[in-house]
Amino acid sequence: MRGEQKMENAIRNYEDVDSWKTVIFLYNSALKEVGTKLEILNDEFQHVHQYNPIEHIKTRIKTPESIVKKLKRYGFETSIENMVRHINDIAGVRLICSFTSDIYRLAEMIGNQSDLRVLSIKDYIKNPKESGYKSYHMLVSVPIYLSDSVVDTKVEIQIRTIAMDFWASLEHKIYYKFEGRAPEFISQDLQECAQMVAELDDKMLSLNEAIQACLADEPDPGVVEAVAENIIGNARDQKTLQILRKAE
Numbered sequence: 001m002r003g004e005q006k007m008e009n010a011i012r013n014y015e016d017v018d019s020w021k022t023v024i025f026l027y028n029s030a031l032k033e034v035g036t037k038l039e040i041l042n043d044e045f046q047h048v049h050q051y052n053p054i055e056h057i058k059t060r061i062k063t064p065e066s067i068v069k070k071l072k073r074y075g076f077e078t079s080i081e082n083m084v085r086h087i088n089d090i091a092g093v094r095l096i097c098s099f100t101s102d103i104y105r106l107a108e109m110i111g112n113q114s115d116l117r118v119l120s121i122k123d124y125i126k127n128p129k130e131s132g133y134k135s136y137h138m139l140v141s142v143p144i145y146l147s148d149s150v151v152d153t154k155v156e157i158q159i160r161t162i163a164m165d166f167w168a169s170l171e172h173k174i175y176y177k178f179e180g181r182a183p184e185f186i187s188q189d190l191q192e193c194a195q196m197v198a199e200l201d202d203k204m205l206s207l208n209e210a211i212q213a214c215l216a217d218e219p220d221p222g223v224v225e226a227v228a229e230n231i232i233g234n235a236r237d238q239k240t241l242q243i244l245r246k247a248e
């Protein structure tokens with residue numbers, strides 16, 4: 001029977017360099033597990049609804065510099081044990097969607113995965129950050145099956161629209177450029193842009209809903225053609241049957 005363990009225990013027997021390699025190996029494995037899971041969910045959605053809720057998926061492991069900075073910001077000493085215990089986004093997956101409704105649809109699909117444990121949720125869409133930042137964050141734990149043990153490994157999943165991602169990547173660059181102390185007018189402009197992004201997302205969502213409603217009223221010409229072909233095919237089969245019956 002393989003024992004389940006936390007990552008802190010999994011690394012306890014190693015020297016520092018080996019621990020670092022073990023930790024990164026585990027986080028990389030977790031990214032692969034979660035990435036594949038999300039691709040399958042997206043493919044299934046396409047198969048059932050002929051629609052992909054995920055525009056694209058990005059995965060990344062946080063850089064050592066960024067990990068150390070965050071530990072310092074939280075007031076912890078730099079150690080591998082502190083890093084796995086206190087930094088939740090070492091392994092990160094970002095899901096980019098077209099519409100806000102896709103975000104909640106995906107979050108629900110992820111929450112329904114029995115082998116993923118949802119540890120926490122931060123809904124910065126319903127409650128945006130002061131900066132204007134919008135995104136839906138899920139912290140999940142995924143079991144990594146090793147040869148003689150199972151290690152629960154944390155992955156942060158960020159779900160946002162293309163427009164929210166555009167805003168966040170620019171804001172991130174500006175934040176780093178000014179080391180968190182951007183001039184007031186830039187912060188102000190960014191907040192205004194965040195407002196425009198929210199309006200654009202709302203408009204795109206209602207436009208898409210209007211398009212779907214039109215399509216429901218007027219069936220897709222492709223579908224009509226397929227149905228017509230089917231009817232003609234059946235009629236041909238009936239005719240063939242009649243000819244065969246007459247020949248009998």
Ligand code: 0O2
Nearest residue numbers: 062066070086087088089122129131133137168169171172
């Ligand atoms: P980087 O460089 O992107 O990795 P917690 O993880 O719960 O201990 P934290 O880190 O505040 O606390 O969690 P949260 O709020 O879920 O944020 C984690 C990540 O979300 C950040 O990681 C960013 O990637 C992103 N994020 C959060 N707030 C903002 C924001 O105002 N603007 C932008 N552009 N991104 C944001 P890092 O480590 O801060 O940065």
